[in-house]
Amino acid sequence: MRLRWLTWDVTDTLLRVRSSVGEQYCREARSLGLQLEPESVERAFRLAYKSQHQRFPNYGLSQGLSSREWWQHVVQETFSLCGVQGERALEPLAERLYRGFSGAHNWEAFPDVERALEQCRRLGLRMGVVSNFDQRLEQVLDSCGLRKHFDFVVTSESAGVAKPDGRIFREALRLSGLTEPSRAAHIGDDYWNDYRAAREQGMQSYLLQRKGAERGVDWGVPPEHRLSSLDKLPALLS
Structure with missing residues (x-):
């Protein structure tokens, strides 16, 4: 689908x-x-x-x-x-x-982020954020030049619950207007909070394991669901 x-x-x-x-x-x-x-x-x-x-x-x-x-x-x-x-x-x-820690003074985007977001938008995908962050996130994203890519931002503070609680993903699905969760995919670097939690709500998901980051347990995530960088994502989605 x-x-x-x-x-x-x-x-x-x-x-x-x-x-x-x-x-x-x-x-x-x-x-x-x-x-x-x-x-x-x-x-x-x-x-x-x-x-x-x-x-x-x-x-x-x-x-x-x-x-x-x-x-x-x-x-x-x-x-x-x-x-x-x-x-x-x-x-x-x-x-x-x-x-x-409320802006670009202390935060920066990874080098592959802007390119990946632009390519995903060109594929016709709409996008949102689901993050265990506080109320500063909108300001942080705007300061780093990324807020323009997203239709909504859901934080654990605004939702009142934190990942992996499924309610935060259900709030994102509500904001998207989707009635079929399988038509949404979540991308994140944490197996429990991102990859598995999204799938438990019927969404698709991809686990980002950047080079040089601690990988920890493999968890049996299929290779086609793993990303070593966001540069690989648009080709997978298309």
Whole structure:
């Protein structure tokens, strides 16, 4: 059955951070006179993020948090783990980092993205985004020059649920107007959140495994459903 729609994951599929989180956090910290090692900050960030995600999944929306507050807690905990104390000092730093990760200053598109999106549009496909991102995603995509390609953007914050929960894909299908999920395909880099979750809703899907990225378990995904770059996608779809 001919495809009519594509939905896309964002982080590590369309966009990547320009430099490591540790480096970007340290850059902002230096502006306040704090000298830290990026590797130590990176480790602390991963611990803080994991802890926050476990206690308050999907930005703590169901527990009364906003995504801004959620990220501010992550930043403050990251620097606390690095020995930086004082809430008053960390509050402006957390705010600056929140704003900094709202656009192209800290995010960039992979080299194959613009070309692939243009070619998919020329195939007559309409496109949307399904991402476990917060309310900043529209601004991030616009800043990186990609928002123009998409009819809609569904984030886990706007949907109230995060991938792999099928409700976020059903919201995307509702926005597309499709009554046959098999006429939509989802592209992403995570087996559970993207490839399998979309298929469980009756959609087609492709798993992006970029060269140099950690591949992890193979999961038995057929070769024709795997992409080593987005350059291969338009030919598969046509």
